[in-house]
Every structure is written in structure tokens, then in C-alpha cells.
Amino acid sequence: MIKPNSVKLRSKLIVALVLIQALFLIGIAISYYAIGWYGKEIRLQTLPIDPRDLLYGDYVNLNYDINELSTSLWRGPGDVNDLSNNLYVVLKLDELSKNGTYKAVALYGHKPKIQKDEVVLKGHTNYTGDSTIFVKYGLETYYVPENTGKELEQKANLGKLVANVKVASWGRAVIEDIEIP
Structure with a gap:
């Protein structure tokens, strides 16, 4: 039997990983546009x-x-x-x-x-x-x-x-x- 706490922890980890990947991609895009803004x-x-x-x-x-x-x-x-x-x-x-x-x-x-x-x-x-x-x-x-x-x-x-x-x-x-x- 799977414990409810482990399911919640796994869900939080998946959400955190997806969020980190999204932030990384947004950071790459912003760094490119920052050249135009501040260059x-x-x-x-x-x-x-x-x-x-x-x-x-x-x-x-x-x-x-x-x-x-x-x-x-x-x-x-x-x-x-x-x-x-x-x-x-x-x-x-x-x-x-x-x-x-x-x-x-x-x-x-x-x-x-x-x-x-x-x-x-x-x-x-x-x-x-x-x-x-x-x-x-x-x-x-x-x-x-x-x-x-x-x-x-x-x-x-x-x-x-x-x-x-x-x-x-x-x-x-x-x-x-x-x-x-």
C-alpha cells in the first residue's frame, strides 16, 4: 500500500521540477532580450x-x-x-x-x-x-x-x-x- 505522504511528496517534487525547467527557459529568453534593453x-x-x-x-x-x-x-x-x-x-x-x-x-x-x-x-x-x-x-x-x-x-x-x-x-x-x- 502506498502511503498518502509519499504521494504528496512525489507530486510536489514533480511540480518543483517542472517549475525549475520553466524558469530556466524563461531565463534564457530574458537574457537574450536583456542585450537589447541594456546593451x-x-x-x-x-x-x-x-x-x-x-x-x-x-x-x-x-x-x-x-x-x-x-x-x-x-x-x-x-x-x-x-x-x-x-x-x-x-x-x-x-x-x-x-x-x-x-x-x-x-x-x-x-x-x-x-x-x-x-x-x-x-x-x-x-x-x-x-x-x-x-x-x-x-x-x-x-x-x-x-x-x-x-x-x-x-x-x-x-x-x-x-x-x-x-x-x-x-x-x-x-x-x-x-x-x-
Whole structure:
């Protein structure tokens, strides 16, 4: 015979597990929207290639100036070749840029303290060359309306595409839009 207390306890545990899972999913959604609410908007110079996805339509693969970084920017402790997969790139407005884009000024293996005019972008190392670190930020794909990808690709090949990106204080970023200055 099953005791009534054990049935009540089991029911409470199931409800608690379902509630925890729901809160976890809501937290993930809120963290994505929080980037838009609290993030700082920056501009990045792009270099795209235009593929097509059967499910999502046209999209543009983007490369940024900040995807290939010199190892001379390393400011973390230890050797740059001993990097873990995660790293933090400090960006600052490029004073020489005609279109107000940001450039990388330092690399860290942990989230650094930054100045008011700087932004930290969290990335993942793809691989490290002799003097170059290749970094992915999760900003490398941008979906566009159908039949507009080729036009963007042509503009990008002329160096005329800039991505407007929102960066949250914890380093996560999303592309707001792509602009032809």
C-alpha cells in the first residue's frame, strides 16, 4: 500500500521540477532580450559572403576586422598559446575610422575591467596561428530578406558594409542591423 505522504511528496517534487525547467527557459529568453534593453550599440566593419539556407532563406556570412587579431594584443597572464576556448576582446572606437567603427585594443582570458569608452565582447578562439588569433563571436551569420543577399555581398566587397551591434555588459552581442554607410 502506498502511503498518502509519499504521494504528496512525489507530486510536489514533480511540480518543483517542472517549475525549475520553466524558469530556466524563461531565463534564457530574458537574457537574450536583456542585450537589447541594456546593451551598448557599437559598429563593426564587415566582409561578407552570401549563401542560402533552405529553411531560413538568404543570409550573409560576415567576417569582421576583429575576427583575426594579433597576438600582440594579449594582456592576460601566461602565454597566449595556452588560451582556453573563451576569451574577451576589448573594443574601442577607432578614431581614424570614417564610419565610426570599433577596433580591438586588448585580449584577455577573463573578463577585464574596462574604461567608460570601451566595450568587452566575449568570443571563442577558433585557432591560434604564429602571430594571429582567430576569434568567433556568434555574430557571423545575419539573415536578410529573400533576394537581398547578393546586393549586400557586392557592397561588402567594396568595403561598404557596417554591422550595428548591441553588446551587453557581460560580453554577449546581437546584430541589430547591417548598414551601407
